[in-house]
Amino acid sequence: MKEYGSQLIRNYTETDRTDCVDAFNSNIPAYFLPHELDEFELWLVDHACKPDSDIEICRYYVITINDRVVGCGGFAIDLIRKDARMVWGLINNGTHRLGLGKKLLLHRIEAIRDLVPDCNIALDTTQHAASFFEKMGFHTINITKDSYGPGMHRYDMVLSKKF
Numbered sequence: 001m002k003e004y005g006s007q008l009i010r011n012y013t014e015t016d017r018t019d020c021v022d023a024f025n026s027n028i029p030a031y032f033l034p035h036e037l038d039e040f041e042l043w044l045v046d047h048a049c050k051p052d053s054d055i056e057i058c059r060y061y062v063i064t065i066n067d068r069v070v071g072c073g074g075f076a077i078d079l080i081r082k083d084a085r086m087v088w089g090l091i092n093n094g095t096h097r098l099g100l101g102k103k104l105l106l107h108r109i110e111a112i113r114d115l116v117p118d119c120n121i122a123l124d125t126t127q128h129a130a131s132f133f134e135k136m137g138f139h140t141i142n143i144t145k146d147s148y149g150p151g152m153h154r155y156d157m158v159l160s161k162k163f
Helices: 014-025 036-046 101-117 131-137
Strands: 007-011 056-063 068-080 085-091 121-125 138-149 152-159
Touching: 007 101, 014 036, 014 056, 014 085, 036 068, 036 085, 056 085, 056 101, 068 101, 085 101, 121 131, 131 138, 131 152
Parallel strands: 085 121
Antiparallel strands: 007 056, 056 068, 068 085, 121 152, 138 152
């Protein structure tokens, strides 16, 4: 896929909050429901810059094009269970289909593998993004109808060990 502009993945900072919220809003109602915005903003404040502990590592990143934040996503690793969970991964709707989501996801998987090589990796998403994650090596283990809201089904997915 052709690269679009100068791209960079870096750690999230509090100054990125407005751009991440704008990216989130660009995906309502296709990928997120309006009530999820409050959850996302609260998560950014409470967890995105959270220091590591003896039991959990949390990372959150932004992806930029020409120094403009166009997406974000992270993960949390439970060090006791060796389970990682992808959190709040999204790309601004105006920059979908440029390979940015794939690049950000692969960056997060690599970061998890660097920190805890034998870690299990899971996520939850909607039916609208499940096929993207399937192409990236995830498989569905459960579907909960209307979990996020009417017409927004939750797909619980895990990354294949061979990936």
